[in-house]
Amino acid sequence: MLAKMIEKFPQGLPVRETLVAGLILVSILLVFLTQGNAYSIRMLVEASCYAIIALGLTIQWGYGGQFNAGVMGFVALGGFCAMLFSVPVNPDFWGSDLPGRLGRTFLWGLAGIALVVAVSRIDRLGVPKKWRNLLTIILALLVWMIFRSLFDPLADAIESEAGFVGGLGLPAWIGWLMGGLLAGMVGYFIGHICLGLRSDYLAIATLGIAEIVKAFLKNADWLTRGTATVSPLPWPTPGPGELGFILARSIYLAITAIMIVAIFYLLQKAYNAPWGRMIRAIRDNEISAQAMGKDINKRRLEVFVFGCVLIGIGGGALTTFNGIFDAQGFLPLNHTFLVLVMVILGGPGNNLGTILGALLVYIIWVMSEPLALLVMQLVVDLGSNWFAWEAPDNLSSRALQARVFVIGLLIVLVLRYAPKGLMPEKTQQVN
Amino acid sequence: MSLLNATQVEGGYGGMNILKGVDMAIDKEDIGVIVGPNGAGKSTMLKAIFGLVQVNGGDIQLRGQSIANLAPNKLVELGMGFIPQEKNIFPSMSVEENLEMGAYIKPHTTKRMLEKIYSFFPPLLEKRKQPAGELSGGQRQMVAMGRALMTEPTLLLLDEPTAGLSPLYMQEIFDRIVEINKAGVGVLMVEQNAKQALEIATQGFVLASGQNLYTDSGHNLLNNPEVAKSFLGG
């Protein structure tokens, strides 16, 4: 097995990766020493989930050259599915007539959609396009209003009688996979719209969809308890309650580590396979790729959806680990831009680099919180000693904002000075 | 001293040399025409003279002053004008605005020059408020040329001015070029319609594979059996 891995690096172990890996090991050690085992293992598990998410983004950006500015949304979708599938069944919900009503309402909704789609096709019967458009729009509005009038009281009923829909009581990992699937579907929807358009549009659209997803999850109390949050989320393995923090988290870590290795192996194979080469060819020189007859848009979409699936799975794993589904906890900073830094720092398109980048950046991120507070305290002390400066009370929360600044600065610096990341993609040189 | 003197010019895009040592000299009275097969580096040479393509070797002098790799807007100030082959107008702007942009570096001369250009290209006067993108090919070419002439350049570079034009407009454009030259402007152009172009050329440059093949007056090149065989379709 080790021989097989070494076989992948014919030039001997990659130097940069080894250096960075060494750096990471040292930092992990430091964290263990200063913060204790339970904390450190938790950090490692979260970092590994982020690594999965980062791998998703790296194939979108590194392989496919597509920028996903809404990673947060796909992470949230993954987390949502994790919650929906793994949380225990809600007897209040299932015991009442609500599921029936919900099912019927959805069926009405589907029928409505089918009707609208049918009307949108009547131009084939000879109806002029203008009329068709008008009728379709009016009908769509009508269908939507009717659906809402049916659904809103139902949602209220669910919230008042049963709290929320509850879960399906299945193992968490099913939720993760379904999260990947849902993320992939939404990714397909967005990617399809932006097919053939400039990357700026994809960035805007993904930014938008992330906001929409978050707004929906935050407000659909009947589905997610909204701001009341859902917890605890069952783990796929025995939880801390049964085994204590260290052991339980270590097992979780083992699972995520296995996932990473599996995904890594899959990606390495894809990278070297004809599919991967074609994807990179499209990224590097679109015009020649097009001339060679490859359907570049379709490939781009494939890459994008694949990335979204990974992001969803990672999001599911992360949310389950955190044990709580809080729609408001998904933040662009933590879940989009942090991942972005991981990818561009680690080296877009370099799978190992991305994993290492994720670990490194996450360790730095987690450590930056106590560090920022420390620095702020120092500044306050100095200020009050030297200038009798009275600091505003919420200075500690403001101190954390410095992290926002640093992340932004990192992004800009890396793009400018190390656009291929610390561990650039290995390209075969053809002589 | 020639107006333009290019010696052993090497250059190309992104570090690769398409031009491998080209010589060219043009005086104010000359109409220079560059012909040759596809990929010979004709347009590249023109762009190298106008600072749009990297010059990696040799020199280009304008009135004795070295201009290699200077920025295009500098060259406009020095009295050069350039008309690209494609995308040579501002399509959403009116004809008059296109011309105004030509006189950007000398805004005080705009009014006077507009009159001159309109008298030179009468159809433009009629259409001066129309967006340039709506004009026909030949009229667009007039706009493109008019724009470049607004600064009263002493050297005008044209990249395939008659590409895609009907024979009627083609002749019209060549006539105008002769008139411009008579008014004291040196002309250097790349042309695919080699035969017709060489007829008005005082200096003809045949390029192939980034190097000079023949350099002679247009008349002589037309009567040169080798040239006629290779490039002029017999």
Next chain:
Amino acid sequence: MNELVFFINKVLISGAVSGSIYAIGAVGVTLVFSIMRFAHFAHADQMTFGALIVFFLTALFPGSGAALGIPTPLLMLPLAMAVTALLAIGIDKTFYKPLREHGVKPIVIVIASLGVTLMLQGLIRLFSGTSSRSMYIEETKAIFRLDLPFDLAARPLVITEPQITLIVFTLLAVIGLHLFLNRTRTGKAMRAMSDNVDLARVSGIDTNKVVMVTWVLAGSLAAAAGTFLSMDVSLSPDLSFFLLLPIFAAAIVGGVGHPYGAIAGGYLVGYAETLSVFNWTILLRPLNNWFPEWVELPRNLSLVGTEYKIVVPFFILVAVLIWRPTGIFKGKVI
């Protein structure tokens, strides 16, 4: 009649206000798009930044506007616009220009602008905290209540002073922009660059100068939009967050690169929002008597709930991208 007044307040006036803010924001975005060919995500945070400068200046010199009979924030606005313009130029010189010169793909500059957004956000929150504040320090916001004549309705039309100023400002900005782009040399050079950068260079246009002018315009407009919004509601660091999507939707709907399209797009998005969240039942209530007995008006007949307001610009964006990516005015899909 009351209901009609309510409708005017909640939809027409409110839509005009949002629409104006989006319009001003979208114009800035579309100008940058057309000259520099990338989506400048940091625009929204420049709006917050501008508002913040106004706030600080107002806090330093409260009540100084009273001498001129205008709210103090308004007095400080020109200065804040200048500062934001300088900021925009500075950001470009430091972060975007080197990337442009490096010849990177435009999407990389977009990512860089996201980095800049974070930096601005971090700084803003660091210095002003995360709570929201009112721009009116030691002053009150003038609210005009116009009663309809002949006692037609019991409720008045409500419009506030900053709202009036905003609408007037937008109008003036549109006229000013029109004059600038069509009557001035630099404005025409901008349009030329937007049409054809290479030809503009070849014609002798100083592209660096035009770029700078673009940032000045974008920065000052951003500061103005941010300030007016803060005066209308309150100043909060999250301001930019809720503006980014509608502004970009407006710019794309209007056709990227077309300033007039951006303005039209802004009002389109603004009115779409207010029309969508309005509870139409209220208008139908007076007509209730005319409906047969079995028709029961639903309690809430709005298109989307107010908490889902953000869906509206997104929906418009998706619709445009599906049906007509070049937008109403056929901008450049670039």
